[in-house]
Amino acid sequence: MNRRRMLAVLIQRAEENRRLRLTLTDAVTIAEYSDPVGPQRAVLVEQAHDQLVRRHPDHYRLIRELLAPHELHPGVLDARDSEAHGRLRTETFAALDRTHPRP
Incomplete structure (x- = not known):
């Protein structure tokens, strides 16, 4: 039983x-x-990503290399610490400016 x-x-x-x-x-x-904006946002993000990869592959590669250590999983950064997120953004743009100066 x-x-x-x-x-x-x-x-x-x-x-x-x-x-x-x-x-x-x-x-x-x-x-x-x-959420009516969600699907539209996803399409726009995908289009922006495709343009970046197609038009500036070297920029894309550098950005991916800089962000990869800070990702929770591919393509997603840890958004809990906004201060660290801001520093990472500043460092990424600084690295882009050093390696690919603006005209």
Whole structure:
């Protein structure tokens, strides 16, 4: 009898876990679609990225090299420390100016 109860409890917990994951996924999806700027922003960011890579590959490579050590995962910086973020931005622009002076 104990094994049957244990199996029933495990099945119940697995079902609760599945329902919770579906509820969270639905909430995220609704939030994404309710923000009208989100999809537009994503398209604009992608276009800006493509232009930078196509028009200035050496700038892009330098920026990626400078930012890579500070990424949480590819393309995403840690935004919790705005002061460090500002310093990183200043250092990146300074490095760009040193290696690729403006005309």
